[in-house]
Amino acid sequence: MVNITINNISYKTDKSNTILKAASENGIEIPVFCNDKRLIPEASCRICLVEVEGAGKLIPACSAKVSDGMRIFTENERVINARKNILDLILADHDFDCPNCPKNGVCRLQEYCLKYDIKKSSYTRKSKIFDIDTSNNFYSFNPNRCILCRKCVRVCRELQGRDVLTASGRGVFTHIEPPFNTGLGNSRCVSCGNCISVCPVGALVPKRNIPFENDEIKKTRTTCVYCGVGCQMNLLTKGDKVVGTEPLDVVPNNGLLCVKGAFAYNFVNHKDRLKTPLIKKDGIFVESSFDEAITFIAEKLTNIKKIYGRESIAGLTSARCTNEENYLMQKFMRAVIGNNNIDHCARLCHATTVSGLAETVGSGAMTNSISEIEKADTIFVIGSNTTETHPVIGTYIQKAKRSGKNLIVADPRKIELAEKADIFMQLKVGTNIALLNGMMNVIISENLQNKDFIEERCENYSGLVSVTEIYTPEYTEKITGVPAKDIINAARLYAGSKNSTIIFSMGITQHTTGTENVFSVSNLAMxxxxxxxxNTGINPLRGQNNVQGACDMGGLPNVYPGYQNVENNENRRKFEKAWNSSLSDKTGLTASEMIDSAEKNLLKALYIIGENPVVSEPDSSHTEKALKNLDFLIVQDIFMTETAKLADVILPASSFAEKNGTFTNTERRVQYVQKAIEPVRGTMEDWKILLLLMNKMGYRQNFSSTEEIMDEIAALTPQYGGITHKRILERGLGLQWPCPEKNHEGTPYLHKNTFSRGKGKFIPAAHRFPAEVPDNEYPVILTTGRILYQYHTMTMTGKNSGLMKTAGEIYMEIHPELAENLLLKQGETVKVSSRRGSIKVKAKITNKINKNTIFIPFHFAGGANILTNNALDHFAKEPELKACTVKIEKLYLDADCTEAR
Structure with a gap:
């Protein structure tokens, strides 16, 4: 600590602080335009100039460090005159159209001009007027309002890692633009909106459908409803409408958002929202009341249970709903219906992670925190297109790489991270086990393993050695297509670093060998x-906003909340006592098994909340046929989805913006979701709908708030024992489970001194090919995945015009050599067929994909999942969505050129 004086008052401050930070910590405001604590100080705007006794000249407070005995003046006459002159110069090149500017009232330039009484510039305005760039689908840029603070340039470069913006021109004609002035819409911009969030004036502004005055805007802190990162943001509302978002500079996102978090909020008030319960009568939906619909459902389920037994009913809960709502849904199925037939979309994405890591280390969750990723010495990304599926985490990986950290990427596609990787291994689809075994073979043969860790904390090492000994780099190359030298170098880099972290996602999990893939990841880390x-760990990235929470809450057929097995008598008695109900000791049906049972006429009723299996399940035609075969289908959602169209009853739910509760993000951080507006008229919060139904069926529940539901969760779920809404709100940072007691601060990383299961267990796996391999009839491998500009089955993102303009059409990535063999041209429509069905899709010829492989994003209805295989992983019963075989046919026009064949 050093002693300083600011405006003749003495303070103590850390010697590493800048003058600006020292002043701020002591409540002294110094004007800033270009400064951002996340960026390297540039001192370009000069508005933060202060006087330091003895320095002679004024110095920028944002970059100058304090020193012992320093005497600083932040508002004396000399400083004020300098700031006035700076503002005078800025205004000479600035459009003074405050009444027409969206930032009117929240503009920093406006604020400082008022403070220092600058009404207009004393200088002559430059003659050149720049064109406004409206080429981007989400925001516009007006260079005439820009004050050249360059904060947008630096955020794009230093935080987002894209270098889209640069300063062009000279002198008074300097301006910000993409290189070569191509327009933002034609640049490498991914429309994250992070430049907008830091712009101090109205140069960068979102395109809004709803005009508003800033003094009418209410800000409500909440958690983003897209992906598993759990970004913290303010929802901006005007009256009963959401009109914008802004990122918050706290963990886990630290002031960043992606294009969906920044702009795809309009679904909340979309005209197509379901606004009344609907009951299908004679094949036509008829409007109803909640009372009538709930009564109808209760009577129908009671009759089905009485006639066919309690096992004839099942439920799908939702990764988009809050923890409290997921808890109630699984409680409804177990305590009211009387079975464990409860599952959710984790069955399609991370069921194999849960089963795999539970066996090897004792817990199926991400072991470390998001913030630790960029601190690791080596980052190994396998089966995760992180910059598109978890964009904010993707920025952290890129930032780490720019700071000199090592990056290894393994993927069948040349994803964005591959371009920046030290080692990129473009493996064949379905060969993850072989690749990981090959790396372990190198590590063991070269004695790079951590022998002390293995001896003290692990078991079955000899079994791992035995299985991996045949996977020499040369043998592995034959299976994977990855050059032996790359396997060797990747193994040495990962094992030789002090701290290495593994990041994976559905490229690992969505295989018939998914659980064994996860075993292999775990084997490598141990x-x-x-x-x-x-700064190490095994880090599976959850795909949806509350996949982790839905699993934690017992939205799985084999476990109660907190992963307490339903077949364990002690666990069952515990929940029977707490819920005052007789519970089943039989593991229930998985989501895939529900579909099969419905087709076989064994399952009679299905209650689906916030899921769209007609689009998300593999072999969509099979799923649709099965759902039509049900006696009774209930769908609870916010839109008329493809699945909802098949329902007998539809219950209109509320969106995340209309409810209170919690989500648990991918790093186990339980975060608050806060109501910003009242539920759209005619809709109801999911937890309230469930309460109505439970009470109607004679199971009394008296919760008056989601806070009370969380208290029950904490009482029954050891990992959540110390978590309450009040604690989350007071901390403002959420709480990472396990958090067993009220005075516990949460757990940033797992397995510190011992594994959850005691000793970590090596479970070696041998390479097996996918359920379908190429043959003469179906010679090409199809793999599927997500893209940046859409989300899951497009229930929400499909309502956003910017996203649909950018990526509103299904496509197929195909290698140039394969395209040439098929005589295909760029953009040509082709027919793609598997053993399950056919679709038509446009060809996108690219070197990103392997020669005998195609990629199709799965988001689109009637698209990729018409083709995909419903073959299951043996352990977790997760479908093999990442690999099936197809044939591609060029379409020709008939003689009259009217119909393709």
Whole structure:
């Protein structure tokens, strides 16, 4: 600490602080335009000039460090005159059209001009007027309002890692633009909106459908409803409408958002929202009241249960709903219906992670925190297109790479991270086990393993050695297509670093070998002792906003909340006592098994909340046929989805903006979701709908708030024992489970001194090919995945015009050599067929994909999942969505050129 004086008052401050930070910590405001604590100080705007006794000249407070005995003046006459002159110069090149500017009232330039009484510039305005750039689908840029603070340039470069913007021109004609003035809409911009969030004036502004005055805007802190990062943001509302978002500079996103978080909020007030319960009568939906619909459902389920037994009913809960709502849904199925037939979309994405890591280390969750990723020495990304599926985490990986950290990427596609990787291994689809075994073979043969860690904390090492010994780099190359030298170098880099972290997602999990893939990931981490420490770990990235929470809450057929097995008598008695109900000791049906049972006429009723299996399940035609075969289908959602159209009853739910509760993000952080507006008229919060139904069926529940539901969760779920709404709100940072007691601060990383299961277990796996391999009839491999500009089955993103303009059409990535063999041209429509069905899709010829493989994003109805295989992983019963075989046919026009064949 050093002693300083600011405006003749003495303070103590850390010697590493800048003058600006020292002043701010002591409540002294210094004007800033270009400064951002996340960026390297540039001192370009000069508005923060202060006087330091003895320095002679004024110095920028944002970049100058304090020193012992320093005497600082932030508002004396000399400083004020300098700031006035700076503002005078800025205004000479600035459009003074405040009444027409969206930032009117919240503009920093406007604020400082008022403070220092600058009404207009004393200088002559430049003659050149720049064109306004409206080429981007989400925001516009007006260079005439820009004050050249360059904050947008630096955020794009230093935080987002894209370098889209640069300063062009000279002198008074300097302006910000993409290189070569191509327009933002034609640049590498991914429309994250982070430049907008830091612009101090009205140069960068979102395109809004709803005009508003800033003094009418209410800000409500909440958690983003897209992906598993759990970004913290303010919802901006005017009256009963959401009109915008802004990121918050706290963990986990630290002031960043992606295009969906920044702009795809309009679904909340979309005209197509379901606004009344609907009951299908004679094949036509008829409007109803909640009372009538709930009564009808209760009577129908009671009759089905009485006639066919309690096992004839099942439920799908939702990764888009809050923890409290997921808890109630599984409680409804178990305590009211009387079975464990409850599942959700984790069955399609991370069921194999849960089963795999539970066996090897004792817990199926991400072991470390998001913030630790960029601190790791080596980051190994396998089966995760992170910059598109978890964009904010993707920025952290890129930032780490720019700071000199090592990056290894393994993927069948040349994803964005591959371009920046030290080692990129473009493996064949379905060969993850072979690749990981090959790396372990190198590590063991070269004695790079952590022998002390293995001896003290692991078991079955000899079994791992036995299985991996045949996977020499040369043998592995034959299976994977990855050059042996790359396998060797990747193994040495991962094992030789002090702290290495593994990041994976559905490229690992969505296979018939998914659980064994996860075993292999875990084997590699334990082999090198890269777990149980900060900045290391096994880190599966959850795809939807509350997949982790839905699993934690018992939205799975084999476990109660907190992963307490339903077949364990002690667990069952515990929940029977708490819920005052007789519970089943039989593991229930998985989501895939529900579909099969419905087709076989064994399952009679299905209650679906916030899921769209007609689009998300593999072999969509099979799913649709099965759902039509049900006696009774209930769908609770916010839009008329493809699945809802098949329902007998539809219940209109509320969106995340209309409810209170919690989501648990991918790093186990339980975060608050806060109501910003009242539910759209005619809709109801999911938890309230469930309460109505439970009470109607004679199971009394008296919860008056989601806070009370969380209290019950904490009482029954050890990992959540110390979590309450009040604690989350007071901390403002959420709480990472396990958090067993009220005075516990949460757990940033798992398995510190011991694994959850005691000793970590090596479970070796041998390579097996996918359920379908190429043959003469179906010679090409299809793999599927997500893209940046859409989300899941497009229930929400499909309502956003900007997203639909940018990526509103299904396509197929195909290698140039394969395209040439098929005589295909760029953009040509082709027919793609599997053993399950056919679709028509446009060809996108690219070197990103392997030669005998195509990629189709799964988001689109009637698209990729018409083709995909419903073959299941043996352990977790997760479908093999990442691999099936197809044939591609060029379409020709008939003689009259009217119909393709």
């Amino acid at each position: 082999l090198c002792g890269m777990i149980g420490r900060e």
